[in-house]
Amino acid sequence: MNTASLRETARAMVVPGKGILAMDESTPTCGKRLEAVGVENTEENRIAYRSLLLGTPGLGDYISGAILYDETLRQQSTEGVSFPQLLQQQGIMPGIKVDTGAKELALHAGEKVTEGLDGLRERLEEYRGFGARFCKWRAVITIGEFKPSIACLQANAHALARYAALCQEAGLVPIIEPEVLINGAHTIETSYDVTVETQRRVFDQLYRQDVDFAGMVLKPSMVISGTDCPQRAPVEEVAEQTLRCLQQTVPAAVPGIAFLSGGQGDEEATRHLNAMNLLARERALPWRLTFSFARALQNPALKIWQGDPANLDPARKALLARARLNALASSGEYNEALEQQVAA
Ligand code: 13P
Secondary structure: OOHHHHHHHHHHHOOOOOEEEEEOOOHHHHHHHHHHOOOOOOHHHHHHHHHHHHOOOOHHHOEEEEEEOHHHHHOEOOOOOEHHHHHHHHOOEEEEEOOOOEEEOOOOOOOEEEOOOOOHHHHHHHHHHOOOOEEEEEEEEOOEOOEOOHHHHHHHHHHHHHHHHHHHHOOOEEEEEEEEOOOOOOOHHHHHHHHHHHHHHHHHHHHHOOOOHHHOEEOOOOOOOOOOOOOOOOHHHHHHHHHHHHHHHOOOOOOEEEEOOOOOOHHHHHHHHHHHHHHHHHOOOOOEEEEOOOHHHHHHHHHHHOOOHHHHHHHHHHHHHHHHHHHHHOOOOOOHHHHHHHHO
């Protein structure tokens, strides 16, 4: 393992003024997104959509890395350029989702454990050959009655650590994504408690597997009220509780934290990120705080595109605008006036 180069890649992923574009939807999930705007889930349409995203001129000004799904790494864009090559042209590092999905956890109805460790060492070698520099593995934690169970927290933390160790051995930076789901009526206090417990266990397992904290990126969910909570906490509270949680759980050696959007509205996710970075200015926080959004970056572009080539330019403009606003939020420089300009 070349520790220095791993650490350099990890720092480059969270470089000031940029974030990570998550576009690693599995084929069924990509299908859900496409079908929501009336586009059939064919290979051709997935290529067209992903070509729209990655062919956006100037995307590399705000995006350090893009997380791809397995098929995308092997395909050519509509312009006939391989996707890894297209990324290289944009100055964006290619990353790859390597888990094989969250499956039902045995004996624990309604909870999931993420799979994909079998054969992972060999797959990582192949991905490196395609130019991948970093990987992603997502664990899913559900809040509900008697949930999450210790079994669920522990199984997912252990799998994340095994994955991370394999990535670092292969010279790839692991993105560690423990997502505490926003679904439910829980309060922000419950979200805080569950997220602290989840992240403590994740870092304990990473430590036990000898993972280098300086050669990884954490991709957590924000501490936030559940979508059905009758009284949802305001932006400042989300920022405050999320930072408090990170300070209780994340080692200072971790170079950066790139949040997922997790079903928040596009603007909502940006406002939260900005509020955290405003608070971070007043506190000597050891890590960079940026974004690794999928839906909160892609949604506006997808809605405009609707599979029609005539909408390509406005869709790309919308993606670039969202990327720029989030890049500003990652330095605490976003504001409502900028949002209005984009909407106009
Ligand atoms: P969202 O930002 O849509 O939550 O997606 C992030 C992601 O990578 C999910 O694994």
